[in-house]
Amino acid sequence: MTGEDSAGRRRRGPSMADVARMAGVSGQTVSRVANGRNNVDAATRDRVRAAMSQLGYRPNSAARALRNGEYRSIGVIVFELHSFGTTRTLDAIATAATISGYAINLVPVLDVSQSAVTNAFTRLGEQAVDGVIILIEAHTLDEAGVRLPDGLPVVVVDSSAHYDFPIVDTDQRQGARLATEHLLNLGHATVWHLGGPPTSFAADRRRQSWEQTLIDHGREVPPVYDGDWTAGSGYEAGRQLAAKAEVTAVFVANDQMALGLLRALHERGRAVPGEVSIVGFDDMEEAAHFWPPLTTIRQNFVDVGRLSVDALIQEIQAGEHHHEPVAVAAKLVHRSSTAPPPPSASGG
Amino acid sequence: MTGEDSAGRRRRGPSMADVARMAGVSGQTVSRVANGRNNVDAATRDRVRAAMSQLGYRPNSAARALRNGEYRSIGVIVFELHSFGTTRTLDAIATAATISGYAINLVPVLDVSQSAVTNAFTRLGEQAVDGVIILIEAHTLDEAGVRLPDGLPVVVVDSSAHYDFPIVDTDQRQGARLATEHLLNLGHATVWHLGGPPTSFAADRRRQSWEQTLIDHGREVPPVYDGDWTAGSGYEAGRQLAAKAEVTAVFVANDQMALGLLRALHERGRAVPGEVSIVGFDDMEEAAHFWPPLTTIRQNFVDVGRLSVDALIQEIQAGEHHHEPVAVAAKLVHRSSTAPPPPSASGG
DNA sequence: ACACGCGATGTTGACGTCAACATCGACGGC
DNA sequence: GCCGTCGATGTTGACGTCAACATCGCGTGT
Numbered sequence: 001m002t003g004e005d006s007a008g009r010r011r012r013g014p015s016m017a018d019v020a021r022m023a024g025v026s027g028q029t030v031s032r033v034a035n036g037r038n039n040v041d042a043a044t045r046d047r048v049r050a051a052m053s054q055l056g057y058r059p060n061s062a063a064r065a066l067r068n069g070e071y072r073s074i075g076v077i078v079f080e081l082h083s084f085g086t087t088r089t090l091d092a093i094a095t096a097a098t099i100s101g102y103a104i105n106l107v108p109v110l111d112v113s114q115s116a117v118t119n120a121f122t123r124l125g126e127q128a129v130d131g132v133i134i135l136i137e138a139h140t141l142d143e144a145g146v147r148l149p150d151g152l153p154v155v156v157v158d159s160s161a162h163y164d165f166p167i168v169d170t171d172q173r174q175g176a177r178l179a180t181e182h183l184l185n186l187g188h189a190t191v192w193h194l195g196g197p198p199t200s201f202a203a204d205r206r207r208q209s210w211e212q213t214l215i216d217h218g219r220e221v222p223p224v225y226d227g228d229w230t231a232g233s234g235y236e237a238g239r240q241l242a243a244k245a246e247v248t249a250v251f252v253a254n255d256q257m258a259l260g261l262l263r264a265l266h267e268r269g270r271a272v273p274g275e276v277s278i279v280g281f282d283d284m285e286e287a288a289h290f291w292p293p294l295t296t297i298r299q300n301f302v303d304v305g306r307l308s309v310d311a312l313i314q315e316i317q318a319g320e321h322h323h324e325p326v327a328v329a330a331k332l333v334h335r336s337s338t339a340p341p342p343p344s345a346s347g348g
Numbered sequence: 349m350t351g352e353d354s355a356g357r358r359r360r361g362p363s364m365a366d367v368a369r370m371a372g373v374s375g376q377t378v379s380r381v382a383n384g385r386n387n388v389d390a391a392t393r394d395r396v397r398a399a400m401s402q403l404g405y406r407p408n409s410a411a412r413a414l415r416n417g418e419y420r421s422i423g424v425i426v427f428e429l430h431s432f433g434t435t436r437t438l439d440a441i442a443t444a445a446t447i448s449g450y451a452i453n454l455v456p457v458l459d460v461s462q463s464a465v466t467n468a469f470t471r472l473g474e475q476a477v478d479g480v481i482i483l484i485e486a487h488t489l490d491e492a493g494v495r496l497p498d499g500l501p502v503v504v505v506d507s508s509a510h511y512d513f514p515i516v517d518t519d520q521r522q523g524a525r526l527a528t529e530h531l532l533n534l535g536h537a538t539v540w541h542l543g544g545p546p547t548s549f550a551a552d553r554r555r556q557s558w559e560q561t562l563i564d565h566g567r568e569v570p571p572v573y574d575g576d577w578t579a580g581s582g583y584e585a586g587r588q589l590a591a592k593a594e595v596t597a598v599f600v601a602n603d604q605m606a607l608g609l610l611r612a613l614h615e616r617g618r619a620v621p622g623e624v625s626i627v628g629f630d631d632m633e634e635a636a637h638f639w640p641p642l643t644t645i646r647q648n649f650v651d652v653g654r655l656s657v658d659a660l661i662q663e664i665q666a667g668e669h670h671h672e673p674v675a676v677a678a679k680l681v682h683r684s685s686t687a688p689p690p691p692s693a694s695g696g
Numbered sequence: 697a698c699a700c701g702c703g704a705t706g707t708t709g710a711c712g713t714c715a716a717c718a719t720c721g722a723c724g725g726c
Numbered sequence: 727g728c729c730g731t732c733g734a735t736g737t738t739g740a741c742g743t744c745a746a747c748a749t750c751g752c753g754t755g756t
């Protein structure tokens with residue numbers, strides 16, 4: 001009754017054999033019913049179904065996985081759920097995987113240390129997964145000198161191109177260019193940059209693309225300020241930026257840091273967008289309600305999640321890598337944090 | 349070499365038998381080495397280890413689960429990763445489970461419909477899990493008329509008490525009282541409330557506790573405004589609140605809605621905390637960088653996650669339910685969004 | 697009436713692991 | 727020198743499922 005035997009030990013649930021006995025059929029017929037095969041007599045099927053629900057039968061996925069040689073499960077290795085982008089991508093991955101009939105096995109990296117990463121990968125090797133999506137920033141991977149189990153399909157999100165794995169990611173370059181050109185088009189002489197941590201490839205690419213865009217337009221490239229994606233780090237860098245009168249436009253590598261910068265600007269009494277224009281990156285839900293509402297680059301996390309799952313499943317089922325990275329386009333969402341520069345700053 | 353056989357099908361990895369053959373021992377000895385038993389000769393162990401790494405052996409967790417009758421995995425059923433609290437709790441659960449040697453199986457509910465919830469629970473029954481943590485709001489559960497597989501240990505986070513499952517949650521009542529009394533102590537005549545959706549038990553409790561605190565202090569209870577946890581809904585409700593001159597203090601049921609309210613107040617030109625004081629709930633990382641930085645109630649998500657995992661594992665391993673809900677204390681974090689009421693409003 | 701086909705159902709064995717039991721050899725005590 | 731013991735290793739079988747093959751009975755065509 002309670003799922004325990006007289007000794008108080010956990011008892012296994014009913015198996016096909018139990019259902020078969022109760023329904024007066026063979027185990028194989030139960031299997032056929034459980035798997036929706038249609039070559040079973042209707043009356044028999046009903047009898048089996050009745051026995052199943054009466055016994056509370058549920059298929060043993062371990063036995064099924066062992067027999068079939070596949071788990072129908074994919075591992076997702078994440079570093080932290082603090083970052084908005086990671087969380088959103090994970091959400092999209094989970095949804096896409098579920099729709100495709102795969103379960104999600106979440107493998108957290110417990111801290112930043114190299115051994116924690118190595119540990120996570122070791123655990124991963126022992127998990128019941130058919131493939132892996134790596135959501136941690138790739139430099140961390142490098143440092144850990146990670147060796148994944150051979151023959152385990154892998155897809156990487158947010159990575160450099162020098163891995164031998166398929167890559168799916170937002171088109172960071174295009175997004176950063178969009179942000180930078182938006183500010184330039186408004187008439188700003190140049191655009192400052194508050195970047196993400198050097199350990200992130202995404203941050204790297206946004207910074208590079210911002211710089212290249214400035215160069216393409218023949219503008220001066222101001223020094224870069226680095227944060228670590230958090231609002232706190234945006235605030236710290238923001239205090240320095242806010243103190244510089246010549247700063248009229250800033251492209252911030254994510255919305256959370258932009259929030260910190262906004263606070264620093266408010267504290268200093270510099271008007272946004274009156275004196276300084278700001279563009280973020282991500283379009284987190286809150287960005288529309290920052291003060292002022294933030295102009296930002298919207299990432300299409302749903303597509304990133306779906307495409308990475310699709311690529312992984314293809315690899316699992318067909319054994320095919322395809323090596324050209326998949327880049328998902330971003331787009332600019334114009335709100336109130338950007339405007340033309342103040343007249344006094346028009347010359348640069 | 350590539351993990352496929354000549355027909356292009358996925359080939360299973362090497363098994364214990366393969367390792368045993370290469371090392372010239374029996375499968376059982378390989379098993380002993382793999383499980384760290386110490387009754388194996390050092391030289392033999394080395395030989396087995398060498399064979400393992402040369403073949404790229406990794407234990408088949410399906411076979412192990414089948415043999416041992418346990419998966420060492422817990423399912424977490426979540427509705428959405430958009431809400432800050434859910435995400436943070438999931439993170440803490442994943443960490444705690446990993447430390448305890450359990451894997452995490454993420455089971456998303458694809459949409460709000462009843463069938464989606466039922467679907468998710470059905471899927472759950474077929475997952476390779478020893479137990480389940482339910483992270484969705486409990487009213488949704490109710491509506492779905494959910495029947496969980498019998499004998500599967502369950503722990504619920506954020507739920508009413510009328511389930512026969514162990515419950516772990518933040519002490520919503522205590523947190524809401526803290527918030528309300530903080531504002532009262534500053535001298536506000538009464539405190540308005542911007543609550544969460546009626547479908548959430550957490551929102552319910554925060555509202556009830558706010559009301560009770562007001563009554564306990566002999567204050568008037570203003571009408572409640574409801575949001576749905578999002579900044580957008582906070583903004584909508586906030587526009588109404590901002591229009592009322594008599595509002596000097598608002599307790600908002602989460603930080604995201606507080607952000608929306610802040611925006612509405614700014615748009616209307618009402619100073620925070622000069623004219624209106626605001627307290628949020630959650631203490632999301634960004635709250636410290638809102639404008640102004642938000643006074644809020646900090647939830648201890650780490651403890652909630654850890655305690656729910658501990659409770660579940662105890663249930664799994666010992667078969668013991670313990671029915672008193674576990675309440676994790678919250679605490680007030682005082683920042684700049686609260687101050688005494690303006691002199692003009694002192695009388696109420 | 698008989699062979700044949702076909703649909704419904706049953707039987708067998710293998711997936712990889714590990715507990716329980718069996719075996720074997722070395723060493724110490726008397 | 728014989729027996730008992732203990733440590734290292736091997737052998738067997740069972741966990742639950744499902745593909746492959748076997749069987750059985752009924753209807754159809756000639």
